[in-house]
Amino acid sequence: MERRRFVGILGLGGLAGAVLMRRSAASDTPPATPSDTPPAAPPAAPPESATVLGGEPPAFTGPGPNLWWSSVGPYVAHPQKLPLIQLTDRPVQLETPRAYFAQAITPTAAFFVRWHLPNLPDVDLASYRLRVQGAVEHPLTLSMAEVLALPAMEVTAVNQCSGNSRSRFQPRVAGGQWGNGACGCATWRGVSLRALLERAGVRPTAVQVQLHGMDTGNGPEGKGSHAYAKSLDLAGDALDHAVLAYAMNGEPLPALHGFPLRLVVPGYFSTYWVKAVGAIDVLEQPDDGFWMKTAYRLPDTPNGGTTPAEAATVATKPIGTMPVRSLLANPDGQTKLLAGCPVTLRGVAFSGRGAITRVQWSVDEGATWNTAALGADLGPFAFRTFEASWTPPHGGTFVIAIRAHDASGAEQTDDPLWNGGGYGWNRIERQTVVVADAGGAA
Amino acid sequence: MILALLIACAQTPTPAASPAAPAAAPAATPVAIADPVGVPQVLAAPVAGTAFPAPATPLHTPPLAEGDGKDKVAAYCSVCHATTYITMQPPLPPEKWKAEVEKMVNAYGAQVPEAERAPIIAYLSAHYGPDRR
Known part of the structure; x- marks a missing residue:
């Protein structure tokens, strides 16, 4: 069903000039919501009625929280940029895809873009002052x-x-x-x-x-x-x-x-x-x-x-400094993991209020937290990469949770956050993954 | 090295109009894009000198739902931003759409005559609220 939601627009994409790359499903399995018991299967996709086959892809999520990792716009290529997820076209707002958050430096061509006003300046350095x-x-x-x-x-x-x-x-x-x-x-x-x-x-x-x-x-x-x-x-x-x-x-x-x-x-x-x-x-x-x-x-x-x-x-x-938070890039829930076969959890942590001191991960609903290895220290204001190897013990559905701590003593929590501007989100993110059994003896 | 180039650029006098840079620079207004990688070919051959025109950026504005008030929304809201700002939103109840329209008028200075506001709010509530999305 996920594919069907997007297949219908491919023809239109070709006509429109092919700058838009359609997303074959929203690219990964939605994470579980922090407060909910993880569902046995990933949450259902939006209802089919939200889609016009042969028309546009779904352009919105709601009224519940967006369960995808990214926003749901199409990929669009802009000057000097890789294809990024479009929120809006005028003024330009583009989101960086998830896969780039396993590294400390985001390539400029993949870096998100957000303008408030539609008319970028013509700059002539002969007269610029x-x-x-x-x-x-x-x-x-x-x-x-x-x-x-x-x-x-x-x-x-x-x-x-x-x-x-x-x-x-x-x-x-x-x-x-x-x-x-x-x-x-x-x-x-x-x-x-x-x-x-x-x-x-x-x-x-x-x-x-x-x-x-x-x-x-x-x-x-x-x-x-x-x-x-x-x-x-x-x-x-x-x-x-x-x-x-x-x-x-x-x-x-x-x-x-x-x-x-x-x-x-x-x-x-x-x-x-x-x-x-x-x-x-x-x-x-x-x-x-x-x-x-x-x-x-x-x-x-x-x-x-x-x-x-x-x-x-x-x-x-x-608004001022950024509270501590972390982002899990891999695994993204797109495919089954294999029981007994290790997978590397990778992502970045950052804070505007003190260097990252620790990143923890849990696969048992927070009953136990393990410490991830931190990558290169590029300074207190940079992404700090983390990684950890996890070997799923058996088949089934697991929820990976990541929690970062900073030098101010702050850590990510599941505490609710709401404000009218939609600012400062830093709750613990979770990713549902499905693990397959390796099967019995031949 | 790059910085040296920038400095060199900064010291180069502005060139006279070049045949490769027509007066009506395509960068000035967004244009329909017909290139597979998304950048108009003309920008692939920039002219040397000190001028860095604003880039042409591709437009992809989903259509608005058909219905009474659509034309008013397209006309007034598009002055400052693409209507992608509307289609991107989660389903918002009528009071939220009313607040958004009032914010655009009062905080952002949108020039929407008073008589046109109610039809705009009604259209947004009818097509972009919880009942239809």
Whole structure:
């Protein structure tokens, strides 16, 4: 039945120009929901009535949580990118497929993409200038050549969308319906934002630094649909590792990742990683623009959660650092495992609040937790790969659970999380796998 | 090496219009894609110089459900974003669709005349709510 849901659209795909690669089933078996007893078989696929044979593939999940690892859009190839899972086409939002989460560095061509506004800038480096202005003693106007001549620094850091895994929320919330693939880890090279601000001489009265993207939208001036800007406090730790990056994994930033310069704020959610930066304003009053005052705000509660009943009245704060979480890339539940034959559990763990200290795995509903081996340490802001060998003892259905811990003492839990924005998901992920018996003696 | 190239690029004067770069650059507007790897052929031959035009990105917008109000949704919502933003959503109850439309008008400044809002909310609720999905 899964295949049937997608086969009907193949003909259309050919007509449409073949940039869309249809997914032969949503590519893997859905994980069990954290709170449910694992079903004897993977959950049933969405009802056939959701499909128009000969028409489009299912474009949505719900009203229950999305049980697939990824979102359910088609694969689409964009300039400089491998085929990625499309959430939206204008503005562009693309999700990284699951298989890339077994490695510490996400290839740039597979890295997720998320723009808020539809019109990416045309950049002419003959006229491009990075401006640092506002509450500074010496406003700067730098050509790209001058930026490249400044002392460079490099950081390997995870970029994760605030709404990564939004499709897990119950009840569902509106917004980009990401699966788990709205994150990636790259090595970023550029200039220190703090050093740049020091060159300009920040006045003592300044409180925030605001970065403006050069991308534009079609809405009226002064509204969030017209321009994108985000601000960080000058006090606090956000700027300690912030890099205005011109290179990603050793190559110039592709346009879809914010050419010519983007902000990298290690440990913080992507919303602050402004792309295609044109101007930097040093502010003497906190930013009251839409993208700070209204959007990307979390309930001011210990885990950023609330309830639908209280969502409208709960106090909120701008989203900040990423809580600890982990992603299992393999096995993906697509095929049967074999009793007595080892399989390697592989994935990545990360946290914006302290280096990963331990990753544990369980195949018995959390009765016992085993410790996985950690891979290379690329720094506290990077993906930390993990792996563990598991030999299924007998046939049947098993649920693999992965739990990461960070240096702040935090660990992933099964505690419920809900907020109106669909932000900050980090509950323990589970993968249902089916193990086949090896059979009896001949 | 790459950085050196970038610096070199930055120091190259802007070239005069080249025959390989027609004034109406295809990059300016999204275009229908007819290439199997998804990138228009013209972009495979970029022109040297300091200009980095925005890339043309492929569009794949699923059709909206047929019904009263479809044209209004297509017209008003598509100003700022593709209607993929609608078809992607999980089934949302009418009060959620109303809140979304109000958010677009009030927070994002969508220019939707007051009289057009109710038909838009009714269409979204009828076709993208729990009853139909």
